Amino acid sequence: xxxxxxxxxxxxxxxxxxxxxxxxxxxxxxxxxxxxxxxxxxxxxxxxxxxxxxxxxxxxxxxxxxxxxxxxxxxxxxxxxxxxxxxxxxxxxxxxxxxxxxxxxxxxxxxxxxxxxxxxxxxxxxxxxxxxxxxxxxxxxxxxxxxxxxxxxxxxxxxxxxxxxxxxxxxxxxxxxxxxxxxxxxxxxxxxxxxxxxxxxxxxxxxxxxxxxxxxxxxxxxxxxxxxxxxxxxxxxxxxxxxx
Amino acid sequence: xxxxxxxxxxxxxxxxxxxxxxxxxxxxxxxxxxxxxxxxxxxxxxxxxxxxxxxxxxxxxxxxxxxxxxxxxxxxxxxxxxxxxxxxxxxxxxxxxxxxxxxxxxxxxxxxxxxxxxxxxxxxxxxxxxxxxxxxxxxxxxxxxxxxxxxxxxxxxxxxxxxxxxxxxxxxxxxxxxxxxxxxxxxxxxxxxxxxxxxxxxxxxxxxxxxxxxxxxxxxxxxxxxxxxxxxxxxxxxxxxxxxxxxxxxxxxxxxxxxxxxxxxxxxxxxxxxxxxxxxxxxx
Numbered sequence: 113x114x115x116x117x118x119x120x121x122x123x124x125x126x127x128x129x130x131x132x133x134x135x136x137x138x139x140x141x142x143x144x145x146x147x148x149x150x151x152x153x154x155x156x157x158x159x160x161x162x163x164x165x166x167x168x169x170x171x172x173x174x175x176x177x178x179x180x181x182x183x184x185x186x187x188x189x190x191x192x193x194x195x196x197x198x199x200x201x202x203x204x205x206x207x208x209x210x211x212x213x214x215x216x217x218x219x220x221x222x223x224x225x226x227x228x229x230x231x232x233x234x235x236x237x238x239x240x241x242x243x244x245x246x247x248x249x250x251x252x253x254x255x256x257x258x259x260x261x262x263x264x265x266x267x268x269x270x271x272x273x274x275x276x277x278x279x280x281x282x283x284x285x286x287x288x289x290x291x292x293x294x295x296x297x298x299x300x301x302x303x304x305x306x307x308x309x310x311x312x313x314x315x316x317x318x319x320x321x322x323x324x325x326x327x328x329x330x331x332x333x334x335x336x337x338x339x340x341x342x343x344x345x346x347x348x349x350x351x352x353x354x355x356x
Numbered sequence: 357x358x359x360x361x362x363x364x365x366x367x368x369x370x371x372x373x374x375x376x377x378x379x380x381x382x383x384x385x386x387x388x389x390x391x392x393x394x395x396x397x398x399x400x401x402x403x404x405x406x407x408x409x410x411x412x413x414x415x416x417x418x419x420x421x422x423x424x425x426x427x428x429x430x431x432x433x434x435x436x437x438x439x440x441x442x443x444x445x446x447x448x449x450x451x452x453x454x455x456x457x458x459x460x461x462x463x464x465x466x467x468x469x470x471x472x473x474x475x476x477x478x479x480x481x482x483x484x485x486x487x488x489x490x491x492x493x494x495x496x497x498x499x500x501x502x503x504x505x506x507x508x509x510x511x512x513x514x515x516x517x518x519x520x521x522x523x524x525x526x527x528x529x530x531x532x533x534x535x536x537x538x539x540x541x542x543x544x545x546x547x548x549x550x551x552x553x554x555x556x557x558x559x560x561x562x563x564x565x566x567x568x569x570x571x572x573x574x575x576x577x578x579x580x581x582x583x584x585x586x587x588x589x590x591x592x593x594x595x596x597x598x599x600x601x602x603x604x605x606x607x608x609x610x611x612x613x614x615x616x617x618x619x620x621x622x623x624x625x626x627x628x629x630x631x632x633x634x635x636x637x638x639x640x
Contacts, residue, residue: 154373154376154377157369157370157373157374158373158374158377160370161370161371161373161374162374165367165370165371165374166374170374173378174374174377174378177377177378177381178377179623180381180385180620181381182552182556183555183556183559183616183619183620183623184384184388184559184616184619185558185559185560185561185589185592185615185616185619186559186561186562187559187561187589187590187592187593187612187615188388188559188592188612188615188616190593190596191388191592191596191608191609191612192384192387192388194596195387195391195605195609196387221380221384224377228377252359252360252362252363253363253366253367254359254362254363254365254366254367255359255363257366258366278465278467281467282466282467282468282469282470283467284467284468284469284562285561285562285565285589285593288593288597289593289596289597309467309469309562312469312473313469313562313565316473316476316566317565317566317570321481329473330473330477333469333470333473336467336469336470337466337467337470340465340466340467340470341462341465343465344458344461344462344465347461348458
């Protein structure tokens, strides 16, 4: 199998010996991007709320609640996607309901607590003098949040977003249950598609070890591994910039 | 007045965001427990699964979940806690410590399905064991390891230096200080960390599909380390995507509710008393 075919071809037809994995690589990034688009505003807003606005009783409720989000197993997220989101999307878009949108919605909720807790820490650990100086200049709370706190905490928030992205790219089971698993690039939000992780889950159990399919799947997991390692290096670079 | 008005709107917006997050969670819990709890019965929780007939139970899966969890903790806790203690108390600031820290972070970021394939390669293919409980538990231990290291190190760092100094002043050696002072003081933090790890390991499925397999032993309970051991989380996935039974949806919903209940109870049983103990230790 030529390397260029694996990375640059959209055609995945193992029965005829064609192993292009570009669909899955692009799919992984598209689904993750869409999930981030939905999750980040909610997570950062929630982080600001918990760090600066919520009264302490509200914080006491929200903190265990976000912990609980982390505790829900990913297959259970998948099942909720299957029983709630898929029928709902199916009705709205007049399709089967399985596909990119359902997967992104589930992922957005799964990565919400990661982004939220890291961002909240970043906002909470800012020196209070920043906030006081801003109020001293007559700024309102919204102006302080928007012009001072969020920009000052941005390296921490970025770290949270990268961690969330890593989790979303690597998630397999929940996505596999709702994405539809057809090896085609989606042309719309509700189209069925497949990503790196789901393709591995779908085909690994029925492929012989050492066969070309199995090798291609191992290659995909290497791509996944390299992506998640480079995300860690990215976080290190962000952290170093913050230290400076 | 204009900026004050904007500020009011913004405050309202942030309240809305906070309440929506809470609402999503409540809605999810309602969906999981509301749909799943009616399916839970003694026969379901303790019964044997069925391949084609309706009315299969999840007894062996429940047993396997805990069996694999405990085995994986036996493999990972000594190594993880040990490494955490080393990082917090012994490690000097040099390139080797940096390497250990980087490796831990990288291990933490590896997608679980990649661990699954790694475990399959090592235990199923190279060692030729097939799908086994021991292979699943050892691969799962890799997932636990970085979390345990980080939690241990963080907890030990919160112990005030005055404790170490007082212990050293009384003539205690470093090992005595760690064993008699640092570990007892940080025990609540360690227990909370292990509970969180356990909750995550209980819900893990991608690793176990490729290492412990999707079938269970005919005997129950079966302590044999080399039989295949499907867990609750794997079963939930399996009945929804591969199984032939007619009541797959009911089984999946019941399993989901059981799984969430187990994680909740685990957290309440261990995390709450330890949090209380922690507050008491801190003198609040």
